[in-house]
Amino acid sequence: MKKIISVVSLTLIGFTSYSMAADADKGEKIFTANCTGCHAKGMNHIAEGKSLSQEDLKINNRHSSAAIVDLITNGKSPMPAFGKSGAISTSDIENVAAYVLKKADAGW
Numbered sequence: 001m002k003k004i005i006s007v008v009s010l011t012l013i014g015f016t017s018y019s020m021a022a023d024a025d026k027g028e029k030i031f032t033a034n035c036t037g038c039h040a041k042g043m044n045h046i047a048e049g050k051s052l053s054q055e056d057l058k059i060n061n062r063h064s065s066a067a068i069v070d071l072i073t074n075g076k077s078p079m080p081a082f083g084k085s086g087a088i089s090t091s092d093i094e095n096v097a098a099y100v101l102k103k104a105d106a107g108w
């Protein structure tokens with residue numbers, strides 16, 4: 001009985017952390033499909049000074065998962081509102097935000 005309980009609780013813990021942790025590896029595919037047109041290699045081909053470098057993200061108050069998720073969800077013209085339009089799911093928005101932060105901190 002004890003064994004069963006610990007298996008069940010381990011499974012629950014596994015599910016919880018899975019649904020909470022953003023997956024940067026999955027985010028890479030989302031990035032390649034949706035973002036490289038304007039942000040290839042972490043650049044910003046449209047708005048200079050708004051690249052995805054760690055430095056620019058910090059200057060522009062975007063160096064956090066919450067701030068990037070908000071931007072991808074609601075857009076900021078000419079950047080599309082991927083969340084509002086339903087183009088990218090909520091969990092994939094979290095994944096691609098994790099990817100952007102990871103690459104920014106690694107220097108792309």
Ligand code: HEC
Binds near residue numbers: 072
């Ligand atoms: C049509 C071009 C375009 C596409 C596609 C696009 N963006 Fe952007 N992105 C922009 C522009 C323009 C800005 C600057 C917005 C502003 O004025 O703050 C920006 C800003 C950002 C920033 C903040 C950068 C900073 O230093 O302030 C992040 C992070 C970002 N984009 C991530 C993404 C991600 C992730 C995707 C794909 C899901 C994406 N963008 C797709 C054009 C685009």
